Amino acid sequence: MPVLSPPNAIALAILAAAVGCGRAGAAVNGDFDSAFAKMTSQPMSPRDTAAPELPRVLVDTRLTAPTGRRVVLARGGDLQRALDDAQPGDVLLLAPGAEFAGNFVLPRKNGDAWITIRSGAPDARLPAAESRVTPAYVGQLPRLVSPNGDPTIRTEPGAHHYRLLALEITTAPTVTRNDAIVAFGGGQSALADVPHHLIIDRSYVHGHDRLNTKRCVALNSATTAVVDSYLADCHHLDYDSQAIVGWNGPGPFKIVNNYLEGAGENVMFGGGDPKIDKLVPSDIEIRRNHFYKPMAWRGRWRIKNLFELKNAQRVLVEGNVFENCWEAAQAGFAIALKSENQDGHAPWSVTRDVTMRFNKIQNAAGGIDIMGTGTNVDEMANHILVRDNIFERIGAAGLGDLGRLWQLVEEPNRITFDHNTGFAPNAALMLDVGQKSFITVTNNVLARGQYGIVGSNQGEGTRAIAFYLPGAVIRNNVIIGAPAETYPAGNFLPPTPGDVGFRDVARGDFRLAASSRFRGSATDRRDPGADIDAVEKATRGVALAQP
Numbered sequence: 001m002p003v004l005s006p007p008n009a010i011a012l013a014i015l016a017a018a019v020g021c022g023r024a025g026a027a028v029n030g031d032f033d034s035a036f037a038k039m040t041s042q043p044m045s046p047r048d049t050a051a052p053e054l055p056r057v058l059v060d061t062r063l064t065a066p067t068g069r070r071v072v073l074a075r076g077g078d079l080q081r082a083l084d085d086a087q088p089g090d091v092l093l094l095a096p097g098a099e100f101a102g103n104f105v106l107p108r109k110n111g112d113a114w115i116t117i118r119s120g121a122p123d124a125r126l127p128a129a130e131s132r133v134t135p136a137y138v139g140q141l142p143r144l145v146s147p148n149g150d151p152t153i154r155t156e157p158g159a160h161h162y163r164l165l166a167l168e169i170t171t172a173p174t175v176t177r178n179d180a181i182v183a184f185g186g187g188q189s190a191l192a193d194v195p196h197h198l199i200i201d202r203s204y205v206h207g208h209d210r211l212n213t214k215r216c217v218a219l220n221s222a223t224t225a226v227v228d229s230y231l232a233d234c235h236h237l238d239y240d241s242q243a244i245v246g247w248n249g250p251g252p253f254k255i256v257n258n259y260l261e262g263a264g265e266n267v268m269f270g271g272g273d274p275k276i277d278k279l280v281p282s283d284i285e286i287r288r289n290h291f292y293k294p295m296a297w298r299g300r301w302r303i304k305n306l307f308e309l310k311n312a313q314r315v316l317v318e319g320n321v322f323e324n325c326w327e328a329a330q331a332g333f334a335i336a337l338k339s340e341n342q343d344g345h346a347p348w349s350v351t352r353d354v355t356m357r358f359n360k361i362q363n364a365a366g367g368i369d370i371m372g373t374g375t376n377v378d379e380m381a382n383h384i385l386v387r388d389n390i391f392e393r394i395g396a397a398g399l400g401d402l403g404r405l406w407q408l409v410e411e412p413n414r415i416t417f418d419h420n421t422g423f424a425p426n427a428a429l430m431l432d433v434g435q436k437s438f439i440t441v442t443n444n445v446l447a448r449g450q451y452g453i454v455g456s457n458q459g460e461g462t463r464a465i466a467f468y469l470p471g472a473v474i475r476n477n478v479i480i481g482a483p484a485e486t487y488p489a490g491n492f493l494p495p496t497p498g499d500v501g502f503r504d505v506a507r508g509d510f511r512l513a514a515s516s517r518f519r520g521s522a523t524d525r526r527d528p529g530a531d532i533d534a535v536e537k538a539t540r541g542v543a544l545a546q547p
């Protein structure tokens with residue numbers, strides 16, 4: 001379960017380590033390599049400088065007044081028969097605390113009024129709309145339990161307009177292997193068979209301590225939301241496991257205000273080839289979620305990252321807290337973004353138009369890894385914006401030796417890191433990219449660490465940038481501890497954190513004080529670094545204390 005952040009003294013120690021041992025630099029670097037002069041003089045196209053496209057459509061999860069019957073199911077009632085008999089507009093009221101065992105199927109119906117399956121508890125005993133449920137509410141939630149390895153809830157092809165409200169959904173404690181607890185869609189090969197208009201609302205979906213499950217919720221669907229819910233114990237020893245995953249549904253998707261535990265990837269889109277030709281999960285809203293891996297999982301389950309995209313477009317990731325990721329089955333990056341043709345049959349797979357803003361990424365071996373990927377996709381990962389995020393305790397002791405804030409590999413294109421604040425002990429940005437990549441790194445507050453901006457076999461700073469990133473824009477960054485002669489002009493290279501003018505480093509306040517010489521020095525005349533007030537506002541209440 002979540003714990004409080006380490007004392008600020010630990011954060012201060014990480015920052016001190018991340019500054020590195022480079023020779024003290026001047027406030028602004030002067031001379032720079034002529035190769036870099038050629039790079040920065042290249043014209044940029046409108047597409048290079050345009051913001052990624054945001055989701056074109058958002059899923060509306062507002063409650064609508066029921067128009068049909070109210071069907072009460074007492075303990076021992078036949079839930080599947082009630083589902084089969086339900087008509088659009090009906091509400092099925094399940095007795096609070098009662099257990100309903102089975103593998104329940106949501107049938108396809110005619111009509112577009114919502115069928116609601118919910119707790120029969122009065123609304124006053126449940127979380128209000130837009131408030132997250134927790135395990136503390138189990139006494140008010142009917143319990144839907146799979147007695148075997150099949151999903152507790154799945155959809156018929158083309159099923160639509162179901163809301164699951166205030167339910168506990170799990171497996172029996174005797175079940176030790178399970179593919180999915182909730183499966184919206186699956187291997188359909190035609191859009192007509194994709195289930196759609198499905199909502200999990202204020203529900204507790206979970207495995208248990210001995211369960212190997214590949215996923216708590218599978219979103220191979222359209223117009224689907226998971227909101228205000230608590231997804232826990234989603235783990236597997238031998239396979240990747242997720243709290244939420246989707247690969248064969250077009251979207252749009254809404255994942256808002258949830259607590260999400262997943263061992264492999266807490267949330268992932270892609271990871272399997274779509275059966276539907278040319279399908280890319282699209283229009284994905286991911287806001288105000290707590291992505292969390294319990295530290296007690298170390299050495300027990302198959303661990304990868306907190307968030308991964310392999311095939312997704314028009315994705316907004318905003319106001320989330322990503323917490324705890326360590327070296328295990330992967331190197332330990334909290335976030336991985338790439339285009340990947342997973343099984344070799346979907347070359348159209350692409351990750352593009354991704355906006356990450358106002359998030360906190362904390363207590364991870366590494367920050368963000370962005371890859372092309374490879375030769376089996378039509379389009380490399382592209383048009384990704386990382387802006388106004390805070391990276392805390394990256395490379396903290398005991399999480400592995402990675403210690404890299406950001407990494408770019410192969411040929412991702414049109415990648416922007418702007419107005420972020422982050423410190424890592426080994427590298428601020430690791431480069432091993434093709435020379436077609438157009439990258440912008442502006443207005444960030446970073447620690448140099450041991451290697452700063454470094455290229456594989458090309459050393460640090462201007463030389464690496466000139467080799468790997470012709471055409472890059474790297475300016476107006478505050479890079480603490482970077483050697484002056486090594487970095488391109490237009491960046492600020494204070495020798496120590498004390499030379500930056502933070503408000504209160506000892507207390508972990510990395511806003512710039514009024515006396516800081518770097519106030520207003522960003523390209524947009526803002527302070528460099530993340531808008532910390534905006535990040536705090538966007539993430540307020542996201543990482544709630546858990547029972």
